Amino acid sequence: MKFTKMHGAGNDYVYVNAFTEKLPSDLGELARKMADRHFGIGGDGMILICPSERADARMRMFNLDGSEGEMCGNGVRCVGKYVYDHGIATKETVTIETGRGVLTLQLFPENGKVARVRVNMGKPIFNPIEIPTTLTGEPPKRQPVQVAGRTVEVTAISMGNPHGVVFVDEPTDEWVLSIGPKLETHPVFPRRANIEFVKVLSRTEFQMRVWERGSGETWACGTGACASAVAGMINGLFDRKVLAHLRGGDLEIEWADSGEVFMTGPAAEVFSGEWPE
Numbered sequence: 061m062k063f064t065k066m067h068g069a070g071n072d073y074v075y076v077n078a079f080t081e082k083l084p085s086d087l088g089e090l091a092r093k094m095a096d097r098h099f100g101i102g103g104d105g106m107i108l109i110c111p112s113e114r115a116d117a118r119m120r121m122f123n124l125d126g127s128e129g130e131m132c133g134n135g136v137r138c139v140g141k142y143v144y145d146h147g148i149a150t151k152e153t154v155t156i157e158t159g160r161g162v163l164t165l166q167l168f169p170e171n172g173k174v175a176r177v178r179v180n181m182g183k184p185i186f187n188p189i190e191i192p193t194t195l196t197g198e199p200p201k202r203q204p205v206q207v208a209g210r211t212v213e214v215t216a217i218s219m220g221n222p223h224g225v226v227f228v229d230e231p232t233d234e235w236v237l238s239i240g241p242k243l244e245t246h247p248v249f250p251r252r253a254n255i256e257f258v259k260v261l262s263r264t265e266f267q268m269r270v271w272e273r274g275s276g277e278t279w280a281c282g283t284g285a286c287a288s289a290v291a292g293m294i295n296g297l298f299d300r301k302v303l304a305h306l307r308g309g310d311l312e313i314e315w316a317d318s319g320e321v322f323m324t325g326p327a328a329e330v331f332s333g334e335w336p337e
């Protein structure tokens with residue numbers, strides 16, 4: 061089976077073109093094996109680029125633990141790059157079907173290959189039942205959650221997948237690696253959640269580290285950067301356009317008057333090969 065390794069701001073996945081490749085029935089197991097950094101190709105998970113009846117292609121994303129997520133912001137930029145660079149779509153505006161509907165992407169090629177992508181990520185979801193979270197308020201803003209013997213204020217938002225945003229003075233290892241997994245699996249998030257730790261730098265800039273549901277710490281999270289930006293905006297900390305500094309690079313996030321969130325960032329292909337199964 062042919063695969064392509066790609067990343068968006070260091071959030072790396074093993075991509076498989078399901079237009080041409082034959083896939084096994086247990087996709088979770090395939091993701092776990094291929095994404096293993098010691099015994100496999102290595103990555104934060106696996107993303108399938110599939111045919112769609114409603115869009116240029118359909119994205120399916122699997123975490124490192126084999127669970128399937130609804131959406132992936134860095135992944136969808138890479139899928140946009142893949143379909144253009146590999147001739148599945150020829151226009152610079154493409155549509156990708158995801159677990160949260162069909163998204164429109166604006167591609168920015170350089171010398172014939174896509175280098176940056178702007179994605180209409182749709183409207184943030186504030187309804188606690190849809191997120192899903194047991195926290196109250198719509199949106200649940202800075203709600204106290206008891207974790208590891210302390211009270212942490214969490215803002216819950218869905219960008220198609222669930223996020224809990226925590227504003228901190230410094231996104232330390234203790235926050236990310238110790239509190240992160242406890243919040244991911246906390247009973248306030250019945251389907252678990254991706255957890256972002258955000259340091260406000262100014263009204264237009266923030267630094268973020270993320271603990272992802274099913275994958276652990278990753279170097280960037282597109283949906284997480286959108287959720288963090290919107291969390292900062294509804295908490296009165298940010299203007300409507302912000303720059304997110306993540307471990308693996310920067311993402312520009314804008315919450316437009318239409319209510320839709322636009323994310324712009326890099327997409328890169330690293331190498332391709334064959335998986336011997």
Ligand SMILES: N[C@H](CCC[C@H](N)C(=O)O)C(=O)O
Nearest residue numbers: 129132133134221281282283
């Ligand atoms: N890294 C991805 C999000 C993956 C989310 C996944 N961990 C989930 O279970 O929701 C992003 O760039 O948006």
